[in-house]
Amino acid sequence: MNVVTNNNIKCTIALAALENVIDPEIGLNIVDLGLVYQLDFDEEGKKIFLSMTLTTQFCPMGESITAAAKRALETTFDGEEVILNLTFDPPWNYERISDEGKKFLNY
Amino acid sequence: MFGAFPSGSVVKNTTHKVVVPFYLYASLSFLVSTVLLLLSTEAFTQHYFHPHILALTHGMALGWGTMIILGASHQLVPVLIEKSLHSVKLAHASFWLAAIGIPLLVYGFFVFNMGWPAKWGGRFVLLSVICYFINLCISISKSKSKNVHAYFVLAATAWLLLTVFYGLSLVYNFTYNFMPKSSVAYLPIHAHTGVIGWFLLLIVGVGSRLIPLFLISKYKNDRLLWIIFFLINAGLISFVLIFLFAPGNSLFMLPVIAVLLGLMLFAVYCYKCYKHRIRKQVDEQVKISLLSVLMMLIPLIFLVSITGLLFSNDINGRMALIYGFIIFFGWITAIILGMTFKTLPFIIWNKVYHDKAGLGKTPNPKDLFKSKIFSLMVVTYLGGFVLFITAATLSNVLLLNIAAIILIVTAVLYNMNVFTVVNHKAKML
Numbered sequence: 219m220n221v222v223t224n225n226n227i228k229c230t231i232a233l234a235a236l237e238n239v240i241d242p243e244i245g246l247n248i249v250d251l252g253l254v255y256q257l258d259f260d261e262e263g264k265k266i267f268l269s270m271t272l273t274t275q276f277c278p279m280g281e282s283i284t285a286a287a288k289r290a291l292e293t294t295f296d297g298e299e300v301i302l303n304l305t306f307d308p309p310w311n312y313e314r315i316s317d318e319g320k321k322f323l324n325y
Numbered sequence: 326m327f328g329a330f331p332s333g334s335v336v337k338n339t340t341h342k343v344v345v346p347f348y349l350y351a352s353l354s355f356l357v358s359t360v361l362l363l364l365s366t367e368a369f370t371q372h373y374f375h376p377h378i379l380a381l382t383h384g385m386a387l388g389w390g391t392m393i394i395l396g397a398s399h400q401l402v403p404v405l406i407e408k409s410l411h412s413v414k415l416a417h418a419s420f421w422l423a424a425i426g427i428p429l430l431v432y433g434f435f436v437f438n439m440g441w442p443a444k445w446g447g448r449f450v451l452l453s454v455i456c457y458f459i460n461l462c463i464s465i466s467k468s469k470s471k472n473v474h475a476y477f478v479l480a481a482t483a484w485l486l487l488t489v490f491y492g493l494s495l496v497y498n499f500t501y502n503f504m505p506k507s508s509v510a511y512l513p514i515h516a517h518t519g520v521i522g523w524f525l526l527l528i529v530g531v532g533s534r535l536i537p538l539f540l541i542s543k544y545k546n547d548r549l550l551w552i553i554f555f556l557i558n559a560g561l562i563s564f565v566l567i568f569l570f571a572p573g574n575s576l577f578m579l580p581v582i583a584v585l586l587g588l589m590l591f592a593v594y595c596y597k598c599y600k601h602r603i604r605k606q607v608d609e610q611v612k613i614s615l616l617s618v619l620m621m622l623i624p625l626i627f628l629v630s631i632t633g634l635l636f637s638n639d640i641n642g643r644m645a646l647i648y649g650f651i652i653f654f655g656w657i658t659a660i661i662l663g664m665t666f667k668t669l670p671f672i673i674w675n676k677v678y679h680d681k682a683g684l685g686k687t688p689n690p691k692d693l694f695k696s697k698i699f700s701l702m703v704v705t706y707l708g709g710f711v712l713f714i715t716a717a718t719l720s721n722v723l724l725l726n727i728a729a730i731i732l733i734v735t736a737v738l739y740n741m742n743v744f745t746v747v748n749h750k751a752k753m754l
Contacts, residue, residue: 238683238684238685238686239682239683240682240686240687240689242671242674242678242682242687242689242690243538243539243690244604245689273541274538275407277404277538278338278400278401278404278671279671279675281337281338281675281679282674282675282678282679282682283682285679285682285683286682286683286684287683288683289682289683289684290683290684293683293684312541312543312603315603323541323604323605323606324604324605324606325603325604325605
């Protein structure tokens with residue numbers, strides 16, 4: 219999945235939470251889709267920095283998916299502020315889909 | 326913290342309050358149009374210039390096709406141009422003006438009263454299109470992303486404006502006779518600017534964006550889309566010019582070939598998107614929409630035949646009627662039946678689950694409608710469509726009535742599913 223992080227333990231917990239966020243069109247969660255690029259944790263400032271993308275810049279569900287990702291992290295890490303950076307550089311491509319995701323899509 | 330990944334932005338969706346009324350209005354119009362079809366079966370054994378046929382055509386073209394496409398466009402344009410819609414008020418105005426104008430116009434045609442019902446109906450529809458066109462132009466002018474899909478939508482809307490303005494002029498010509506010939510003589514221009522300029526350009530422009538999105542396709546070819554854009558527009562412009570300034574000329578085949586070529590290239594584009602898809606399982610809604618791409622070719626083959634017959638003076642009204650039926654009940658209806666259940670569930674899902682997604686498992690948009698009703702709708706639609714064409718070819722009124730009743734069943738099933746989606750209440754799985 220190649221998620222960049224500065225805290226492996228917290229990243230594992232965060233990714234488990236983000237697996238609840240499903241791209242409603244595809245029916246696959248955003249972690250297995252490879253939409254999550256970076257998860258950094260600022261312990262002192264109680265901040266989580268999430269850098270993620272969408273399968274396409276024209277995704278009509280973009281607003282919902284990003285809001286859901288933010289909400290999933292805020293619920294899991296109570297009291298911490300989530301700062302979300304949506305990026306299309308590099309753009310998402312199908313090689314980012316996990317093996318489980320590819321199995322789900324019969325790819 | 327985000328040094329590695331530069332920021333992008335997410336497009337703000339148009340509120341469902343703008344979009345859903347268009348869908349509901351279109352659904353009911355489809356039902357009313359199928360009832361009109363049943364009331365007009367006798368007319369299908371006569372000439373196409375018949376009050377009931379005019380009413381039915383405008384019910385299908387405006388109430389069904391245009392209303393649902395306007396609704397979907399208000400949702401999709403921000404996605405295509407990466408900029409929010411300029412004005413929600415103009416969008417509401419566009420809906421209400423069309424909602425009032427269309428029944429007046431259809432009634433005016435049905436009773437063949439070219440006085441106030443048709444004139445006021447046409448005026449309201451024209452104002453509605455002007456509101457949409459202004460909204461679209463300002464939205465696009467504010468956008469930094471000017472992609473090929475946005476130009477398709479813009480050009481299609483310009484053709485719609487021209488079609489409606491020209492149509493209203495034809496209504497006035499019935500009263501004031503200011504055109505060199507009677508309004509009937511100009512109907513081919515009005516019909517083709519509407520069908521090819523508005524419907525075809527818009528469906529190709531939006532479809533070329535949505536089909537790869539729904540299939541999660543790796544295929545992308547903007548150059549091919551620009552060639553299709555040029556072919557269709559050049560074909561249509563040359564058709565209008567030849568019709569007005571060189572009628573009866575063998576040059577008529579040129580625009581037909583240009584549009585046919587454009588359509589074939591679009592079919593190639595869809596096939597390549599399908600071939601390079603990541604998602605191997607294709608859902609039923611996308612399948613029927615892809616089927617409609619093939620259905621586009623049927624009316625064009627008819628058009629080639631009709632154009633050929635123009636020179637032998639052997640064209641008959643029934644052939645033109647079947648041609649029109651295939652366009653509105655075949656191609657346009659097929660794409661709408663499929664795409665409604667790809668777009669509307671998303672709009673409602675966004676409304677219902679926007680605040681709940683990420684907190685647990687939610688239904689997928691495709692779970693918002695009943696798939697069995699959808700399948701039954703597809704079966705009755707295909708059966709009714711094929712039977713109607715057969716019956717119209719044979720001029721058999723009994724078979725025409727049976728086919729029309731089957732299509733009413735299709736419309737009822739469609740409405741049931743649309744209302745199921747719209748009334749969906751949140752439930753966590």
